[in-house]
Amino acid sequence: MYRYDEFDQAFVRQRVDEFREQVGRRLSGELSEEEFKPLRLMNGLYLQLHAYMLRVAIPYGTLSSTQLRKLAHIARTYDRGYGHFTTRQNIQYNWPKLADVPAILDELAEVEMHAIQTSGNCIRNTTSDPYAGVAADEIEDPRVYAEIIRQWSTLHPEFSFLPRKFKVAITGSPHDRAAIKVHDIGLRMLRNEAGEPGFEVVVGGGQGRTPVVGETIRAFLPKNDLLSYLEAILRVYNLLGRRDNLYKARIKILVKQTGVEEFTRLVEEEWQAIRQGWELELPDSEIERISRYFAPPSYGEAEPIDFGFVTAQRKHPEFARWARCNTFAHRQPGYTIAVISLKPEGGIPGDATAEQMEVVADLADKYGFGEIRVTHEQNLVLPDVRKAELLAVWEALEAAGLAVPNLGLITDMIACPGLDYCNLANARSIPVAQRIGQRFNDRALVEELGPITLNISGCINACGHHHVANIGILGVDKKGKEFYQITLGGRADEAAAIGEIVGPAFSYEDVVDAVETIVTTYRGQRQSGEAFLDTYQRVGIQPFKEKLYGTR
Amino acid sequence: MKLQVMTANRLSDGAVVYLDGEGRWTERLAEAQVTLDPETQSALERRAEAAVRGQEVVGAYLFQVDSSSGTPEPIGQREIIRAGGPSAGTDLTPSSLRI
Amino acid sequence: MALVKHGEVIADPWARIENDTLPLGRPLLLTLEEWQRLAGSLRHWDQPLGLILTGAEPLDQLRDSLGHFQLIALAFPKFTDGRAYSQARLLRKRYGFTGELRAIGNVLQDQFLQMHRCGFDSYEVADETAAQAWIAATSRYLGFYQPSERGTFRGARAALDPQVFVAPEQPAAAAWAY
Numbered sequence: 001m002y003r004y005d006e007f008d009q010a011f012v013r014q015r016v017d018e019f020r021e022q023v024g025r026r027l028s029g030e031l032s033e034e035e036f037k038p039l040r041l042m043n044g045l046y047l048q049l050h051a052y053m054l055r056v057a058i059p060y061g062t063l064s065s066t067q068l069r070k071l072a073h074i075a076r077t078y079d080r081g082y083g084h085f086t087t088r089q090n091i092q093y094n095w096p097k098l099a100d101v102p103a104i105l106d107e108l109a110e111v112e113m114h115a116i117q118t119s120g121n122c123i124r125n126t127t128s129d130p131y132a133g134v135a136a137d138e139i140e141d142p143r144v145y146a147e148i149i150r151q152w153s154t155l156h157p158e159f160s161f162l163p164r165k166f167k168v169a170i171t172g173s174p175h176d177r178a179a180i181k182v183h184d185i186g187l188r189m190l191r192n193e194a195g196e197p198g199f200e201v202v203v204g205g206g207q208g209r210t211p212v213v214g215e216t217i218r219a220f221l222p223k224n225d226l227l228s229y230l231e232a233i234l235r236v237y238n239l240l241g242r243r244d245n246l247y248k249a250r251i252k253i254l255v256k257q258t259g260v261e262e263f264t265r266l267v268e269e270e271w272q273a274i275r276q277g278w279e280l281e282l283p284d285s286e287i288e289r290i291s292r293y294f295a296p297p298s299y300g301e302a303e304p305i306d307f308g309f310v311t312a313q314r315k316h317p318e319f320a321r322w323a324r325c326n327t328f329a330h331r332q333p334g335y336t337i338a339v340i341s342l343k344p345e346g347g348i349p350g351d352a353t354a355e356q357m358e359v360v361a362d363l364a365d366k367y368g369f370g371e372i373r374v375t376h377e378q379n380l381v382l383p384d385v386r387k388a389e390l391l392a393v394w395e396a397l398e399a400a401g402l403a404v405p406n407l408g409l410i411t412d413m414i415a416c417p418g419l420d421y422c423n424l425a426n427a428r429s430i431p432v433a434q435r436i437g438q439r440f441n442d443r444a445l446v447e448e449l450g451p452i453t454l455n456i457s458g459c460i461n462a463c464g465h466h467h468v469a470n471i472g473i474l475g476v477d478k479k480g481k482e483f484y485q486i487t488l489g490g491r492a493d494e495a496a497a498i499g500e501i502v503g504p505a506f507s508y509e510d511v512v513d514a515v516e517t518i519v520t521t522y523r524g525q526r527q528s529g530e531a532f533l534d535t536y537q538r539v540g541i542q543p544f545k546e547k548l549y550g551t552r
Numbered sequence: 553m554k555l556q557v558m559t560a561n562r563l564s565d566g567a568v569v570y571l572d573g574e575g576r577w578t579e580r581l582a583e584a585q586v587t588l589d590p591e592t593q594s595a596l597e598r599r600a601e602a603a604v605r606g607q608e609v610v611g612a613y614l615f616q617v618d619s620s621s622g623t624p625e626p627i628g629q630r631e632i633i634r635a636g637g638p639s640a641g642t643d644l645t646p647s648s649l650r651i
Numbered sequence: 652m653a654l655v656k657h658g659e660v661i662a663d664p665w666a667r668i669e670n671d672t673l674p675l676g677r678p679l680l681l682t683l684e685e686w687q688r689l690a691g692s693l694r695h696w697d698q699p700l701g702l703i704l705t706g707a708e709p710l711d712q713l714r715d716s717l718g719h720f721q722l723i724a725l726a727f728p729k730f731t732d733g734r735a736y737s738q739a740r741l742l743r744k745r746y747g748f749t750g751e752l753r754a755i756g757n758v759l760q761d762q763f764l765q766m767h768r769c770g771f772d773s774y775e776v777a778d779e780t781a782a783q784a785w786i787a788a789t790s791r792y793l794g795f796y797q798p799s800e801r802g803t804f805r806g807a808r809a810a811l812d813p814q815v816f817v818a819p820e821q822p823a824a825a826a827w828a829y
Contacts, residue, residue: 007794007805014792022761027563029607038731039761047610049634051566097565121731151796151805157768158740158799161733238737273745279798279806348640419630420638427629430640480628 020102044115142172163241181496204255207462350378418458425458427475427482560609770800
């Protein structure tokens with residue numbers, strides 16, 4: 001993985017010093033809250049309902065065991081013993097004190113981490129495929145480019161006061177596990193006719209109040225042009241994006257209002273102008289330099305068939321279920337990608353205690369190469385587990401309450417913090433997720449239902465990705481009471497689609513029954529081998545409406 | 553007329569606080585000054601503004617409560633959660649669910 | 652109001668048109684509307700001219716006029732309105748403007764560094780203590796990840812890092828070395 005050199009280390013330290021001085025000026029009264037707010041946001045610090053919240057970047061979802069132990073230490077020392085893994089490969093602490101934040105940032109800098117640009121109207125943490133570098137279906141490791149984008153976007157002098165926040169996602173596989181089509185810029189690696197790898201550039205996707213699937217503005221961008229092209233898009237947006245209305249300020253609105261053809265023309269024109277004189281070509285030498293950090297570890301001898309693994313699955317049906325549900329094909333024979341679900345039945349999606357983080361860090365050292373991944377679905381990943389050692393991993397996870405076999409299943413919910421913590425929320429998300437987890441607590445049944453994504457957002461900002469869930473739940477406020485609107489048929493992958501509203505919202509009390517009705521309807525309608533989304537696409541929304549609201 | 557209470561978040565740690573009858577900020581809603589009187593409400597606003605200028609609190613505003621039970625109770629879900637803390641949280645998880 | 656330039660508070664020599672009267676003998680700062688209205692009658696103006704831009708002007712249409720101006724003032728209507736950062740870089744890089752670039756409007760010390768890096772030279776600020784803040788802001792970081800108008804670029808640190816990112820020209824190296 002990427003390691004800071006002395007430049008990166010000094011830079012992050014200088015940023016901490018700058019923020020420490022800004023916090024000092026706020027506490028002394030030299031800065032008003034209005035002036036301080038954009039400064040603290042640019043360092044990931046929010047003021048939420050009950051306390052400050054600090055969002056720490058986990059660039060492209062890659063962590064070392066040392067970093068994860070540091071996150072546990074921060075949770076224990078400065079917070080209440082836990083952290084919350086977010087829907088964009090970050091971790092949030094819910095209870096830091098303002099005066100402690102510079103010290104937390106110092107601790108993070110010790111392990112090459114930071115909170116730079118995890119909020120604010122700037123370029124946010126670039127997210128990527130959590131299986132990058134180990135997935136069997138990958139063209140190239142997208143983290144190389146995510147790291148290059150991280151560096152290019154960090155304290156960019158021109159793009160720190162954009163009309164609105166700006167999110168970039170990148171995937172290196174044809175199967176999109178980074179939801180690139182619902183980002184301000186989505187980059188998908190592909191090969192051109194000559195077999196050279198490059199990027200498809202998708203712009204103007206997003207969720208929130210106006211959900212949009214992004215449009216391709218360039219079918220193939222050579223790798224060396226990555227930064228000049230990004231700079232062209234950002235400059236067009238910075239100059240022309242709307243600043244008069246918060247809700248119309250994202251790039252997706254500019255693309256819609258300008259028209260994708262005209263927007264593309266503006267970007268291409270700006271790009272040509274940049275290429276004529278600016279020093280933004282990304283040379284092969286730099287790509288190679290960054291690539292070396294992401295070189296695969298030495299996996300050793302392959303074990304083509306591991307009979308121990310087969311026997312263990314026969315002997316332990318629960319292990320077998322977990323191995324079926326929570327592993328993913330590794331590019332290296334004899335290895336597997338093991339996903340640690342942070343969605344125990346009745347638990348809080350994405351939360352991990354300091355002790356759990358330490359268990360995972362120890363497992364990454366003992367049964368991997370000291371690396372952990374964080375997914376935007378709020379789970380953790382051990383990317384390099386020998387199949388022969390998977391049983392031992394499962395046993396350790398089971399002992400820590402972390403062996404929940406539900407990856408990609410209905411209880412593997414994405415949920416934002418909602419009204420329990422968030423200042424923007426209209427309704428709670430967490431208790432709804434907990435109640436759904438409790439309702440669907442039969443693991444055999446959950447597995448039998450097959451892949452279903454169920455995502456919950458506590459407000460229209462859609463941090464819980466409800467628009468792109470097979471079953472999406474959006475919390476709304478009706479006269480001080482919590483209600484939940486349900487959408488069906490959304491998806492976040494390469495065939496991204498926005499879900500369709502099924503009908504009037506359900507009360508807090510009724511929403512879990514409504515989910516069960518949807519699931520029952522699916523079971524009644526499905527044909528052999530059909531996943532929820534297949535059935536939905538075949539039968540449409542009507543049967544679900546009828547069961548939920550009666551035949552009117 | 554509406555019964556109102558003045559609330560804000562404390563600058564140092566973001567904690568939810570309420571103005572009491574002595575002009576002090578308290579973390580307990582039960583201790584807050586509850587008032588129907590527009591002049592008292594204006595006085596609370598003036599005190600809150602001074603506290604904002606004095607780097608004591610952030611984002612002060614009046615909100616509506618119901619006092620029919622004898623103690624002030626928030627009406628909307630947002631203020632209920634601000635007053636009572638998160639209704640769910642890992643820090644609140646029963647120890648049986650912790651490792 | 653104070654004017655900060657190169658880390659010092661200086662007197663502002665520039666004057667505006669007031670009550671339809673030209674400030675004879677002083678450098679004249681014009682809005683775009685004034686310039687478009689008066690360009691003809693200013694043909695024999697013997698003092699420097701400056702232009703105020705507010706963020707919305709398409710710079711490529713002004714390209715041919717830029718040579719008339721020794722100063723361009725870019726307005727920040729709110730400090731959160733970042734269009735002038737792009738305008739500054741375009742003026743410097745694409746349109747080759749070498750005169751003074753001034754930040755006016757809601758100019759705060761926490762944005763000095765970005766403005767400096769985008770090519771600004773002078774800053775109209777609320778109070779004089781900002782001069783000290785400007786020096787602190789522009790000397791805190793030893794280098795940056797992006798090539799920009801000013802500030803040491805990571806890729807230029809050949810001595811530290813033999814694998815040079817790109818070999819940029821250092822057009823503003825002198826300006827950086829305050």
